[in-house]
Amino acid sequence: MSEANPPASYAAATDDVLQRILSMFQFTPQARALGIEVTRVEKGRVWGKAPYREELIGDPEHRVIAGGVLTTFLDQLSGTAAIAAMETPTTVATIDIRIDYMRPAEPGRDVLAEAHCYKLGKSVAFVRAVAYEDSPDNPIAHASSAFMVNSSGGRKFGANLRKKS
Amino acid sequence: MTTTHERVAAALARIPYARFIGLRVDLKGDELTLVMPFGDHLVGNPMLPALHGGVVGALLEMTALTQLAIASKTETFPKTIDIGIDYLRSGRPVDTFARARVVKIGRRIANVQAEAWQGERGQPIATLHGHFLTPEEERGA
Numbered sequence: 606m607s608e609a610n611p612p613a614s615y616a617a618a619t620d621d622v623l624q625r626i627l628s629m630f631q632f633t634p635q636a637r638a639l640g641i642e643v644t645r646v647e648k649g650r651v652w653g654k655a656p657y658r659e660e661l662i663g664d665p666e667h668r669v670i671a672g673g674v675l676t677t678f679l680d681q682l683s684g685t686a687a688i689a690a691m692e693t694p695t696t697v698a699t700i701d702i703r704i705d706y707m708r709p710a711e712p713g714r715d716v717l718a719e720a721h722c723y724k725l726g727k728s729v730a731f732v733r734a735v736a737y738e739d740s741p742d743n744p745i746a747h748a749s750s751a752f753m754v755n756s757s758g759g760r761k762f763g764a765n766l767r768k769k770s
Numbered sequence: 771m772t773t774t775h776e777r778v779a780a781a782l783a784r785i786p787y788a789r790f791i792g793l794r795v796d797l798k799g800d801e802l803t804l805v806m807p808f809g810d811h812l813v814g815n816p817m818l819p820a821l822h823g824g825v826v827g828a829l830l831e832m833t834a835l836t837q838l839a840i841a842s843k844t845e846t847f848p849k850t851i852d853i854g855i856d857y858l859r860s861g862r863p864v865d866t867f868a869r870a871r872v873v874k875i876g877r878r879i880a881n882v883q884a885e886a887w888q889g890e891r892g893q894p895i896a897t898l899h900g901h902f903l904t905p906e907e908e909r910g911a
Binding site for chain 1: 784785789791810819825827847854855856857
């Protein structure tokens with residue numbers, strides 16, 4: 606059994622950053638639909654959990670969770686690490702993400718992951734992340750990604766609802 | 771052609787996650803398009819609102835896997851070795867389409883590219899390139 610709902614700890618993250626991170630997860634419909642959550646936040650580093658669920662299986666024969674779930678989980682956690690690296694939180698958008706799969710996830714077990722923003726620039730943040738069940742030394746997948754910083758600068762609420770000219 | 775369509779649709783329908791994100795198959799001749807109808811649960815940024823990049827990536831990966839399964843004449847989906855996804859535009863809250871091209875099927879590894887778009891085919895919102903274990907290699911492993 607993996608640890609059930611480890612208590613969230615938020616060492617070294619300011620209240621502002623923390624609030625931003627918690628609400629980002631809370632208000633992301635796809636994160637809620639998958640049941641993914643943040644379990645720990647430090648400056649530039651976040652840990653999270655994606656619970657195993659039958660409806661998220663990608664390989665019915667072996668009952669392995671779909672790669673797409675890990676893509677979403679690692680993308681979201683990596684973006685969160687970028688925000689957790691900031692003094693003043695702002696929005697980020699994924700420029701690109703590369704995911705290497707070392708092995709299938711174990712059926713029936715939650716997937717854990719940690720992400721580290723190792724360089725935060727003015728325009729771009731660079732993040733790596735690893736997914737595993739027990740230890741990052743036995744990884745399921747590794748991701749490296751780049752994020753645009755302050756991605757929604759100037760764009761208003763509902764910008765995507767308008768027809769593009 | 772009907773048999774390919776049925777085979778692919780049936781194989782996809784057996785995947786719970788494909789149902790979770792609402793994937794549909796559109797096959798005309800040997801041209802496969804996967805359709806991901808918009809759903810509220812697919813949103814990543816509710817303020818714009820925009821689709822979650824991860825879901826767009828998942829659509830692209832499923833399209834690559836399906837196209838490769840067809841090209842390899844197997845109902846078993848290949849295993850992913852690695853994928854790289856480039857995001858070009860934010861995904862608007864409308865239906866999304868994806869097509870994949872098998873660049874090369876080697877003895878052990880296949881190389882596949884995929885593209886996702888919404889209103890206009892010529893304005894992709896994201897592209898994927900990936901490497902997958904060929905079914906032959908999996909069987910031998």
